[in-house]
Amino acid sequence: MRQRVVQDLLIACIDGLKGFEEAIRTIFPNAEVQTCVVLQIRNSLKYVASKDQKVFMADLKPVYQAMNKDQAEANLLELEEKWGKKYPVVIDSWRSNRDKLTTYFRYPDAIRKMIYTTNTIEGYHRQIRKVTKNKGAFTSDMSLLKLICLATERIARKWTMPLHGWAVSASQLKIIFGERMSTDL
Template sequence: MAKEKTSPHKVVMTEGKRDIIRGLLSEYDIQTAQDIQEALKDLLGGTIKEMMESEMDNHLGYEKSERSDSDDYRNGYKPKTVKSRYGEVEIEVPQDRKSTFEPQVVKKGQKDISDIDSKIISMYAKGMTTRQISDTIEDIYGFDVSEGFISDVTDKLLPQIEEWQNRPLDEVYPVVYIDAIHYSVKDNGIIRKMAAYVILGLTCEGKKEVLSLSVGDNESAKYWLNVFNELKNRGVQDIMIICADGLSGIKEAITTAFPKSEYQRCMVHMVRNTLKYVPNKDMKAFAADLKTIYNAVSEDEGVKARDRVTEKWSSKYPNAMKRWVENWDVVTPIFKFSKDVRKIIYTTNAIESLNSSYRKLNRQRSVFPSDQALLKALYLATFEATKKWTQPIHNWGPAYGEMCIMYEGRLPD
């Protein structure tokens, strides 16, 4: 006869557990699931007290029923209210005459034993506001948690954010992407738009890594030079390609901080900005024509395709192709690579999955109470989104091979 398989999640009902349940039913008038919760809450307080009694025995060196010549002895109990997953629980903390007893099961100053901090941070990471978190905790656990308390808990993240922002980085990144998402933030009582800038790098192994997060509203060459200098101070010595939208001042900053790096305009943003004022009836055809530019076999063919598209649409949309002419020098780096490699380089698609997590924050919160609150939410969203970043991106091997040839001597073999 085949042996019956036991599920790893199956509850094994031992005789000891049956005795506990019988005692529970005998001691308490249990009629509902809520009655069980109340009984467990009562038992929790008693269990904690017994554990503390054992700790006091170890502290004093003798048990409660024993005699001792020690000058330190038990000195009654001090009532204390703690928050638990069953609600508020009253416990009695043993005291000693010298006040040297330090309980470990519930430490001095500890007012919560429900691991509520981790739960708050988890909810904050999902974009919930402090008010939403407070309401949720009250609904689930039956006690009120102030928004100020929640802010205090999430403020514990600030040293971690600072440490993460200053951690050492690799010396070389083949590709770095820079993107911005805008949020409404309250500043001195005034709501204004602020940009969150994310810098994502591809390592030499082809894995994605968020290098930096910052919140600001003052794009300029000086701002970006400061950002790039911070990367250099953290160990970055060389970047082959920096892919970004037309952020103000970024081109000049790249030239100064990483003079050997190529600045590549993101084609997704170029196309999106070109089609911004094109009506739906022409959008599909116009987008197909733009694709012929960045998919051209060479730069010369790209110029011809650009001129054809300009001529075709200039009568209807005279300024639509202007940026393609003015920014041609930062469109052209892709033409030295094969089409598969171009897809990795010229678009910020590598950052899109991360951006989708960031956009959820906008849907959850219409306004952030401060730029610090926004930074905390972004930090947590980043770690949620990057948990699965364990493998190189698709087609990285061939792409890295081409880059090693194009940027000879700058990438490790």
């Protein structure tokens, strides 16, 4: 990213890939790092019996949709009281990852909605996979790269709409990050 003219990274939302946070902090030591809450939820549901998933999700929602970190912690305690004995692995996962999962509580709602999930990136990857999976073998790395570039151009045409509420979010980011937030939009 640094080689592609990214001067600073304010906030990064990442998946649970080991070493990813450390790699980001090596290049951008002041970056805030948030682990994707949606991926944490999906991983949690793998360990919850299907008959319990609906009720468990209703009880989990107040944890990640809380107004602040303290409320989220209180809601996690309630979740643990109800489900801790039955699903200790899930509760332990939320507890051990809570610092990485609660970065977004430092920000106003408009910014939270942009940084708590990697769904946008996952959508892009899904569209790239759709283009490449039916091709079988590629004659060279360059042919694969060309296909990905063409697919990216096609995908990018849909990216003409600004993010919902971007003007408000940008001004809030400018207040929070000061000179680190570029106003050259």
